Amino acid sequence: DWIPLASLTSQQVAEMVMEGLRVKDIPAVIYSGVGYFGQAGAMGSSLYAPVGGAYTLLVPQEYIADADEEARLIVGDDWEKAKIINTETE
Numbered sequence: 001d002w003i004p005l006a007s008l009t010s011q012q013v014a015e016m017v018m019e020g021l022r023v024k025d026i027p028a029v030i031y032s033g034v035g036y037f038g039q040a041g042a043m044g045s046s047l048y049a050p051v052g053g054a055y056t057l058l059v060p061q062e063y064i065a066d067a068d069e070e071a072r073l074i075v076g077d078d079w080e081k082a083k084i085i086n087t088e089t090e
Helices: 011-025 060-073 078-082
Strands: 001-009 027-032 034-037 057-061
Touching: 001 011, 001 027, 001 060, 011 027, 011 034, 011 057, 011 060, 027 078, 057 060
Parallel strands: none
Antiparallel strands: 001 057, 027 034, 027 057
16 A cells, blocks of 8 residues: 655655655655655656645555655655654654
């Protein structure tokens, strides 16, 4: 199952995260409100602005921890604000 991990407000940030995950062989897609782009979607970006101004990063459940760690390195302090789910393990 693909799990929404974060809501990013910039296409540029979304693309940086996608590239970082791709380099680490972590599958991910971005849902932009007007469609998907990334490894499992149509490559390229849309000419339309996303509905609600957000790009949702989705990853397979088994990659959540790895994607979270890698995205934190790419995005920095803003990553915690962008996350939709709590990835902390008990």
